[in-house]
Amino acid sequence: MRHLLEVKDLEVKFALWFGELTAIDGISFTLDRGERLGIVGESGAGKSVTGFAIINLISKPGYISAGQILFEGQELNRLPEDEMRSIRGNRISMIFQDPMMTLNPVLTIGTQMIETVLAHENVSKSEAVDIALDKLKKVHIPSPEKRIHQYPHECSGGMRQRIVVAIALLTNPALIIADEPTTALDVTIQAEIMDLLLELCESEKMGLILITHDLGVVSQITEKVIVMYAGKIVESGATQSVVQDPKHPYTRGLLKAIPGIIPPGSRLYQIPGMMPNLTEIPQGCSFHPRCTISESICSTEVPALISKDQHHRMVACHMVK
Amino acid sequence: MKSWNRFKNSYLLYSFKRDPVAILSFCVLSILVIISILAPVITPYNTYDSATFDIMDAETPPAWMEGGSKSFLLGTDIQGRDLLSTMIYGLRVSLLIGVGAVLFQALVGILVGLLSGYLGGKLDALLMRIADIQFSIPYLIVAIFTSAIFKLAFGVGRYAELAVPLLIIIIGMSEWPKYARTVRxxxxxxxxxxxxxxxxxxxxxxxxIMYRHVLPNTLTPVLVISTIQVAEAVMSEAALSFLGLGMPITKPSLGSLIRAGFEYIFSGSWWITFFPGALLVIFILVILLLGDWLRDVLNPKLYKG
Structure with missing residues (x-):
């Protein structure tokens, strides 16, 4: 069966005045219908850029310099802008981090929803209202008839994010890209939104790409996971096996860095050092200056992403056998 | 009904009710606007019809002064027109030109600012340089050239008919960069x-996205500068008329009335200049006070802390 989304050797560069930065350096992955994929990494690892690359909305001076993005058999990065626009928000939706910012403050929720429906579907205004109400019900918004006439500032943060999810659902997309959808929300609301996403993916058979830095969230709702570091995939595989048995030292560091219940006064774990600036990515394995197990080969040769066992586990590390 | 309720509970109305200066300004402004709209109905004389006034009545002082006449409350001007009626008609002309010029400015300025800010790049550079050039030419020079060319092209006779749209365009053209820059x-x-x-x-x-999402979010400053711009446009018009570049004396605005009376101020006929001048000051003052109030209300930083 053909994959819903297939990304092959995607490379994204930013043309700056002093030269070109490689934000994404040849990543590949696939996603099937109804499958849920997590993309994990620190800030600046290229997670969000990957999301924007899929919908071909990388803002200048960035551009896709190589690779292919196949969605339902169409090569998205070669599509003309108006055809791309009919896919964006229609077959692929995106959910952003901060629901305070993603809704237009001067338009009512109803207006923003109806506008989206009308942009993609040939329906009358009253049908659009029905669709909007239906989706608001799906995301468990109480009394949607009332909410539809309200402005974003009249809703709470969790409510707003659910509205954003409802907007993403309006056109029954085949794929939702959620870019840190719960980072701006508190923990209980976070769980609520995640449950909602999970439930919707299962009932509507939607693919989900969850971009986050939180491996905890990823392990709850995704089936596959990609760990990114400085624009490259360092580890990928089934979420359960990655979380339970991380191979790459970076993944191990990330998992250790999740704060658990620890005795008062003791230090939280952190990966030493910082993600390198994209202008000065180290030679060899880009993680080696921060790595606890690096050897001399790590600073000279770039490790390839290769399968280390039979469960589709891919790891890019010289030290993992 | 729903929007009325929304308005009734709004901060706008709440703050309006608690600001006596705003209420007073609003009342004065509404009265002036209503009077000038209803000018043909409420004025005792039609000052545009030369058959209704008599040169023999010229320079009659206000009614309460010696030599005043009951039929001319604020006296008459040098042509024997009732000054009160002339002022009301003058206010009407000033208001028309002020609002018209601001609408013109806003239309051009918002369009340019929106395109320039949203699209950016070369278009932005081009449009903003045009705005700079426009800004660097004093509007008086524009007015002198335009009216000279206009009088040459259409003849002095037609100037009186076309003076209002001409002034709207002159004042509008000289001020649109303000809108363009603010919106941008x-x-x-x-x-x-x-x-x-x-x-x-x-x-x-x-x-x-540009007109539906971005534009409404940029309108607050536009609303605030619009009030100031109306006042400024009325003043520009008065200044142009005072210099003889504006409304002709047959269809006077407040500015041309002030000018017409100015020559007689030392011969004792002070009222011809004084009353239109006072009306102009009051009119501009209430607009500016309302503008100040609006600016404070629309700036959330001032009340949300």
Missing amino acids: ASVLGEKNKEYVEAARVIGISRWH
Whole structure:
């Protein structure tokens, strides 16, 4: 069966005045219908850029310099802008981090929803209202008839994010890209939104790409996971096996860095050092200056992403056998 | 009904009710606007019809002064026109030109600012340089040239008919860069906000995003400068008329009335200049006071802390 989304050797560069930065350096992955994929990494690892690359909305001076993005058999990065626009928000939706910012403050929720429906579907205004109400019900918004006439500032943060999810659902997309959808929300609301996403993916058979830095969230709702570091995939595989048995030292560091219940006064774990600036990515394995197990080969040769066992586990590390 | 309720509970009305200066200004302004709209109905004389006035009545002082006449409350001007009626008609002309010029400015300025800010790049550079050039030419020079060319092209006779649209265009042309710059600055701030990105991701076209999403979010400063611009346009018109470049004396605005009376001020006929001048000052003052109040209300930083 053909994959819903297939990304092959995607490379994204930013043309700056002093030269070109490689934000994404040849990543590949696939996603099937109804499958849920997590993309994990620190800030600046290229997670969000990957999301924007899929919908071909990388803002200048960035551009896709190589690779292919196949969605339902169409090569998205070669599509003309108006055809791309009919896919964006229609077959692929995106959910952003901060629901305070993603809704237009001067338009009512109803207006923003109806506008989206009308942009993609040939329906009358009253049908659009029905669709909007239906989706608001799906995301468990109480009394949607009332909410539809309200402005974003009249809703709470969790409510707003659910509205954003409802907007993403309006056109029954085949794929939702959620870019840190719960980072701006508190923990209980976070769980609520995640449950909602999970439930919707299962009932509507939607693919989900969850971009986050939180491996905890990823392990709850995704089936596959990609760990990114400085624009490259360092580890990928089934979420359960990655979380339970991380191979790459970076993944191990990330998992250790999740704060658990620890005795008062003791230090939280952190990966030493910082993600390198994209202008000065180290030679060899880009993680080696921060790595606890690096050897001399790590600073000279770039490790390839290769399968280390039979469960589709891919790891890019010289030290993992 | 719903929007009335929304208005009734709004902060706008709440703060209006608690600001006596705003209430007073609003009342005065509404009265002036209503009077000038209803001018043909309420004025005792039609000052545009030369058959209704008599040169023999010229320079009659106000009614309460010696030599005053009951039929001319504020006296008459040098042509024997009732000054009160002339002033009301003059206010009407001034208001028409002021509002017209501001609408013209706003239309051009918002369009230029929106395109320039949202599209950016070369178009932005081009439009903003045009705005700079426009700004660097004093409007008096524009007015002198335009009216000279106009009188040459259409003849002095037709000037009286076409003076109002001409002045609207002159004043509008000289002030649109203010709108363009204000709108451009807000657009630059708004266009990088996430809701614009979200709208793009939803697949809405850029034109639709531009006027539907970005424009409404930039209108607050536009509203505030509009009040100041109306006052300024009325003053510009008065200044042009005072210099003889504006409304002809047969269809006087407040400015041309002030000018007409100015020559007689030392011969004792002070009222011809004084009353139109006072009306102009009051009119501009209430607009500016309302503008100040509006600016404070629309600036959330001032009350949300």
